[in-house]
Amino acid sequence: MSGQFDCVIVGSGTSGGVIAYYLTAGGMRCLLLEAGDAYGADTFPENDMDGSARMFWGGGLELSTTAEMAFLRARCLGGTSVVNQCLLDRFDEHAWDGWQAASGIGFLNGEEMAPHYAEVEGRLSIREVPPTHHNRNALLFVEGCERRGYQWAPLRRGETDCAIEEGNDCIACLNGCRRDSKQSTLVTFIRWAQALGLQVMPGFQVERLESTPDGVRLSGTHQGQMQEIRAPRVVLAAGALGNARLLLRSGFKKRLLSLGEGFYCHPQLMTFAEFDEPVDAHRGAFQACKSDDPRFRQAGFKLENVFAPPTSLAMLYPGFGPRLQAFMLRYRHLACIEVAVHDTVPGRITADARGKLHMAKRLEGEDARRGQAGLVAVREILESAGARTILQCPMSFGLHLMGGLAIGRDERTSVVNGRFNLHGFPNIYAADSSVFPAAPGINPALTIMALSHRASQEVLRDV
Numbered sequence: 358m359s360g361q362f363d364c365v366i367v368g369s370g371t372s373g374g375v376i377a378y379y380l381t382a383g384g385m386r387c388l389l390l391e392a393g394d395a396y397g398a399d400t401f402p403e404n405d406m407d408g409s410a411r412m413f414w415g416g417g418l419e420l421s422t423t424a425e426m427a428f429l430r431a432r433c434l435g436g437t438s439v440v441n442q443c444l445l446d447r448f449d450e451h452a453w454d455g456w457q458a459a460s461g462i463g464f465l466n467g468e469e470m471a472p473h474y475a476e477v478e479g480r481l482s483i484r485e486v487p488p489t490h491h492n493r494n495a496l497l498f499v500e501g502c503e504r505r506g507y508q509w510a511p512l513r514r515g516e517t518d519c520a521i522e523e524g525n526d527c528i529a530c531l532n533g534c535r536r537d538s539k540q541s542t543l544v545t546f547i548r549w550a551q552a553l554g555l556q557v558m559p560g561f562q563v564e565r566l567e568s569t570p571d572g573v574r575l576s577g578t579h580q581g582q583m584q585e586i587r588a589p590r591v592v593l594a595a596g597a598l599g600n601a602r603l604l605l606r607s608g609f610k611k612r613l614l615s616l617g618e619g620f621y622c623h624p625q626l627m628t629f630a631e632f633d634e635p636v637d638a639h640r641g642a643f644q645a646c647k648s649d650d651p652r653f654r655q656a657g658f659k660l661e662n663v664f665a666p667p668t669s670l671a672m673l674y675p676g677f678g679p680r681l682q683a684f685m686l687r688y689r690h691l692a693c694i695e696v697a698v699h700d701t702v703p704g705r706i707t708a709d710a711r712g713k714l715h716m717a718k719r720l721e722g723e724d725a726r727r728g729q730a731g732l733v734a735v736r737e738i739l740e741s742a743g744a745r746t747i748l749q750c751p752m753s754f755g756l757h758l759m760g761g762l763a764i765g766r767d768e769r770t771s772v773v774n775g776r777f778n779l780h781g782f783p784n785i786y787a788a789d790s791s792v793f794p795a796a797p798g799i800n801p802a803l804t805i806m807a808l809s810h811r812a813s814q815e816v817l818r819d820v
């Protein structure tokens with residue numbers, strides 16, 4: 358396939374969907390390639406295991422090299438925006454300062470990024486989860502925070518109408534929202550771009566990328582068949598692991614020495630607590646509140662009220678047999694709070710000759726201290742709220758996968774420049790989670806969208 362498209366976008370998630378829209382709206386003929394399949398409100402898997410197997414890379418969990426940390430990322434049209442919680446936060450000054458120091462890129466500050474945030478926010482339905490939607494898990498979080506004098510705030514979420522009042526449970530939307538309420542790129546930017554002429558090809562996994570004198574050559578498998586596509590330019594939006602894997606396999610490490618370095622993931626630690634009365638944490642808005650305490654931000658962690666479906670919960674419990682059975686029988690009595698660590702110790706992404714990814718990442722040093730400080734606060738909050746017993750999950754999780762193609766001025770320490778081009782490759786762009794030069798300690802999705810809007814302006818300027 359060649360000559361038909363002005364731009365090919367690899368990956369259809371939070372970044373790919375947004376870029377596809379703005380480029381198509383700007384008059385470009387675009388092709389959006391996605392390794393996973395296309396699902397929708399009527400076809401999202403209804404079973405936990407089935408959903409993990411079909412909609413996530415690695416069947417649900419991919420492990421770090423030491424198997425101490427598990428990573429989650431979606432493999433479907435709309436990418437991780439389909440399975441995430443759609444909590445949409447702007448960075449604060451602390452996050453921008455960290456990015457400035459790490460990248461040296463001038464526009465990475467609150468003032469210059471404000472128009473890009475405003476542009477994408479203006480197209481989405483975003484609101485704070487109202488107090489009427491706080492389930493008992495959220496109320497216990499609030500009660501515990503207030504008793505300890507910790508500041509909290511409602512979560513800010515991309516949703517239209519979750520119909521909580523009608524008894525709808527949002528925990529099910531971890532496998533995709535059946536009401537098209539969650540503002541994933543699947544039901545927003547990609548849908549709008551398709552109406553303007555965007556071509557979408559699900560089930561196409563790009564395996565190699567080559568820079569040619571007249572553009573780029575991509576090859577990969579589509580429904581089991583090898584295919585080649587040529588285009589004048591490509592936007593890489595396959596996420597931190599997807600972009601790193603593709604470029605490493607394609608031999609770019611020789612030119613881009615930092616490729617795969619600087620991998621962050623906001624490691625998450627889950628604590629469960631048993632209460633005498635039923636909590637029913639799975640009911641209604643399954644996440645509603647977060648910590649908003651400057652002391653926690655300073656100490657390098659944040660807290661969110663959260664829960665897990667039964668199969669995931671059973672996998673998290675450190676025990677078998679009658680102990681596990683007793684724990685699961687208390688499902689309705691469990692509350693949960695997660696610590697998300699603002700990680701500072703970078704990991705590394707590599708790929709072997711067959712393309713298998715290896716993520717070297719540990720919760721160690723300063724990051725381990727930050728995690729422990731968060732766990733102390735969680736215990737205080739749960740005890741203050743009246744927890745009978747408290748249980749710490751032994752694994753940590755990476756849901757916010759970031760870095761590997763860090764943005765920066767210095768070619769020796771970064772991969773992407775301030776115009777979102779790979780250093781030395783003016784036809785190859787990236788603006789997704791892979792370009793994060795450091796962990797922000799804040800939910801990344803809204804900033805990925807804002808960066809993607811800015812990047813699409815750069816691409817349009819180049820045409």
Ligand SMILES: Cc1cc2nc3c(=O)[nH]c(=O)nc-3n(C[C@H](O)[C@H](O)[C@H](O)COP(=O)(O)OP(=O)(O)OC[C@H]3O[C@@H](n4cnc5c(N)ncnc54)[C@H](O)[C@@H]3O)c2cc1C
Nearest residue numbers: 368370371372392436437441442444563599790800801802
């Ligand atoms: C359960 C969960 C909850 C989360 N909740 C939140 C939240 O509430 N708020 C928030 O800010 N963040 C949240 N996140 C994180 C957030 O969703 C991600 O940081 C964000 O979606 C990353 O965007 P991206 O465009 O970089 O990658 P993705 O959205 O992951 O998209 C990458 C896409 O590229 C595709 N791809 C990969 N390799 C290839 C290839 N070789 N060929 C073709 N296609 C390929 C993938 O299948 C995928 O669809 C959550 C994550 C998870 C897992």
